[in-house]
Amino acid sequence: MSTTATQRRLIRNDAPPRTAGRESIVSRSGAMLVMAVFTFYFLIPVWWLLVQSTKTRGEFSSTAPLWFTPDGFSSFVANLGTLFSYDSGVFVRWLVNSVFYAGAGAFLGTLVAAMCGYALAKYQFRGREVLFNVVLSGVLVPATALALPLFLIFSQVQLTNTYWAVFLPSIVSPFGVYLARIFAASSVPDELLEAARLDGSGEVRTFFTLAIRLMSPALVTMFLFQFVAIWNNFFLPLIMLRDQTLFPVTLGLYAWNSSIGQAPELRSLVIIGAFVSIVPLIIAFLSLQRFWSGGLAAGSIK
């Protein structure tokens, strides 16, 4: 944004005003080009995944990597069948686990973060900024770096290799708290809260009936962020889990992929499994897209 603004200012200073419009078209098509390149770049792997999942094992090396084979559809169905029945349907279990970790984790995580952010934005108390800064510094620490300390702590309380081991750390979202605070500060007017209090609404009720609705665009954003983060989380489950019935789909696919040497038939399963595993993310994005972009913009206002 600022670059274009600067450019425009420069252009205005150096060149006659009437060329400004033409330059702007050039820069606009330039931007479109860049976006097209990036879209291509990001979608090609997905396309590859789709095409490869319609192939039999022998066809991986003998057919064009980016186009379908004539009997692609039947191979696709056959691959799906194998995927869902392999090892007594363990892949379905992984999918269900992932939906649980990501769905419940993102829901609770969003709720907790929303409450924290709201409290930080709307209540005056000692140490508020300190607390907020501590939470903010949490954004800077990568989750991966915390996995091992978490493992050692969970070992102390014998919670490794359980659902809790992955679920509990997933509901913590410092970035969500940050987003919630910014958004609560800008979108929940103090006057409204005053009015609610005057009408006799308790603080908890005010939060759940009033604030949460005003904050809902940001909440969707936070939910999606958190959902994707947990869905893609790989390192924590890798360290915590040993029982494959607890695995999320990322770890399960990774384990399969690492065993291709011994069981080459897993290769096609990993590919179609990876494809199936991104479908829920695509659905989540498309269905919540409107809120998502709205929330993003709103979060950046302050």
Add this chain to the structure above:
Amino acid sequence: MKTQSKMVAAAVAVVTAFALSACTGSSGGDSSTASSSCAPSSGKVDLTFTTWVPGMDKVVDLWNQKNPDIQVKFQTGPSGNAGTYQNFFNQIKAGNAPDLGQVEYDALPNFRVQDGLTNIAACTPVSGAQDKFVDWTWKQVTFDEKDAVYAVPQDTGPIAMFYRKDLFDAAGIPVPTTWDEYAKDAALIKAQGSYITNFPKTDVNWFAGMVWQNGGQWFKNDGNDWTVDLTGDKSTQVADYWQKLIDNGEVSKLASFSDEWNKSFNDGQQWTWISAVWGASTLETGAPDTLGKWAVAPMPQWKSGGDQAGDWGGSSTAVLKGSKHPYEAAKFAMWLNSDPEALALENKLGGLYPAAKAGADLDAFTSGQEFYGGQKIYDVFKEASSQVNPDFTWGPTMTQTYTDVSDGFGSALGGSGTLTDALKTGQQKTIDALKAQSIPVK
């Protein structure tokens, strides 16, 4: 087992490097576990066993049916270098490691040095076990220490030469029996527009298998100090040999086990593959169009009439540190790796080639193979298995050594430096790594 996901493994290794150093820091690298008594526990015993061999849960089920008093819980994860070893170390540190874990031979010294293994020599199930396993594997699990057994050999990867019988016959090129002949054939095959084989830059353990065959030794441990010798005569000889093939453009430089790699085998671009026994199924699935055209012969020899083979891959079942039931764990490990029924199932579901001598006589290994024109290829591997030098020792930081040498191999294939240079760099970096972990090195 092959190390395919090097990149991921490296990433995992880097991220958890501090954990590793924490582990070594506390154990000091040299603590001898005396083989204390090993008595059976009373009552019902529950064990945990972590492995990444596909289908191993079925084998565990079989054991559980037969042994109501010793119940084994199957646990799994990605292959060793892809994360499970690091998990073992974390778990050993946290005191909740599984009783038994799958550990490849080249990773065992790392576990030994970091004091992650339980000595089960005193457990009666392993007494006399030495005779049941192929000779060279036993030294891998005892480290030649007195009164010591740290793991039970599971599977091996004796190396032989897969070759396109049809192409060699049609072109009238003799099938090589020595490395000299192999090099001559390489030139003839290049003239035909194909490659004699592919040089796998990331499979440093394959290269180690070549050195192994030549009688080379990369590591030695005199009971206290480690010696690193990646650049010894035998090792350098192997490096120079392959460097020449690379310089002449007689070998391809594809990434192993990639799509292009499979394709080039499927299209008949590759005439031979010097590989381990498990490569048989890799070829079958990767190059389906070449059905019936392959055959297997012993590895080319450095001396005419020689009878040396190398090994590429293989695992053991180790009793990890902290197991409360070493006797039962040892009993299970012995059954798992020597009972004919278990071995047959492991081969069928997981593709394992057993380290137990009796395993070579399983039905699966005595019949002719359709993909190899009906040849009884496992006879070749059985013989190769008996020709593997038992004195080859792996180092305690193989992941690091592999990565460093592999980087050098990559440069050499790209035209800067040579394979020997890569070994020199690997040598220096390995010594540095040992010192950094305060492992005594000469």
